[in-house]
Amino acid sequence: MRGDDQEPGYLFSYVSAEARVPTDHPLRPLRTMVDDALRRLSAKFERLYAATGRPSIAPEKLLRASVLQMLYSIRSERQLVEQLQYNLLYQWFVGLSLDDAVWDASTFSKNRDRLLDGEIAQGFFTAVLAEAEQHQLLSPEHFTVDGTLLEAWASHKSFRPKDEPPPPASGGSNPSVDFHKTTRTNDTHASRTDPEARLYKKTAGAEARLGYLGHVLMENRSGLVVGATATTATGTAEREAALHLLKRQPKRRARRTVGGDKLFDTRGFVADARALGFTPHVAQTTTTVHRTSAIDGRTIRHAGYAVSQRVRKLVEQSFGWLKTVALLRKLKQRGLRRVRWLFIFGSAVYNLVRIRSLTWQPA
Secondary structure, X not given: OOXXXXXXXXXXXXXXXXXXXXXXXXXXXXXXXXXXXXXXOHHHHHHHOOOOOOOOOOHHHHHHHHHHHHHOOOOOHHHHHHHHHHOHHHHHXXXXXXXXXXXXXXXXXXXXXXXXXXXXXXXXXXXHHHHHHHOOOOOOOEEEEEEEEEXXXXXXXXXXXXXXXXXXXXXXXXXXXXXXXXXXXXXXXXXXXXXXXEEEOOOOOOOOEEEEEEEEEEEOOOOOEEEEEEEEOOOOHHHHHHHHHHHOOOOOOXXXXXEEOHHHOOHHHHHHHHHOOEEEEEOOOOOOOOOOOOOOHHHHOOHHHHHHHHHHHHHHHHHHHHHHOOOOOEOOOOOHHHHHHHHHHHHHHHHHHHHHHHHOOOO
């Protein structure tokens, strides 16, 4: 017998969202780890808010929603808030009940800007690493450094001479700009849209793009990111950022290793890494007659060097996830401060996914 297609009016349910999410859903272990990390940040949250006044959106909910946005490749805050209106799984993860009103997109963005202060992204990143430490996933001995280009939210048309007056408004919102056969450098030009973005190309033969550089320090045992930052795009930024991330690692008496590609094969980086207690296992430069490698047979003869060169390629998985899943290939934020916050936070979310993959056993 065919059933009647009756449209219900008001829907009353006595089943909680917790009961509707399957016990073996892959978001459950992530929710547990995120909640543990947020509890460690409670003291930081207290310092960001006044003791009196109208209550704002809970920072825990803001960060859970931001984690959700990266996990499901949601391209904007407006789309995220829209899906929170009707997606029961998203509401459960963020911590909203069916009766709670979902905030406006502009309200969400305004409140999240508060989290730029107080090193919240770095604190969340550190708290996630504490979760990895509990599972004994971190190696204190072997590391890999690398960097990647993050394309800025700015077009080539916005890259104009610094001393040039603003173009006339007669061209509309997208005026024609002819920069054919003109020399454009970061010393003489700057983007009108994102002044901190710089024209840069990661490899020879590739086109130069406006962007920033994201840097990670990966431990080699589990492929987890143990250090992350973002900088302006310069030719020496990767080596400088790598040394900065290595300095932040806890001191150890035992010698440690750090792998890297040929960009790190310079005498300055090798000497500075050794001074910090790291043996550089960087790829040798052998394809040019103008430069000799900074490492010799005393390093490459060891079996550990070959292992470091093989494992270091695992760092590309973090870059691939951040650019494709977390949508950081084309940045939606402008300014180095926001880009750095976003990259560090995205690295923490990548670690959450990696920890779940290494430890989770479905019921």
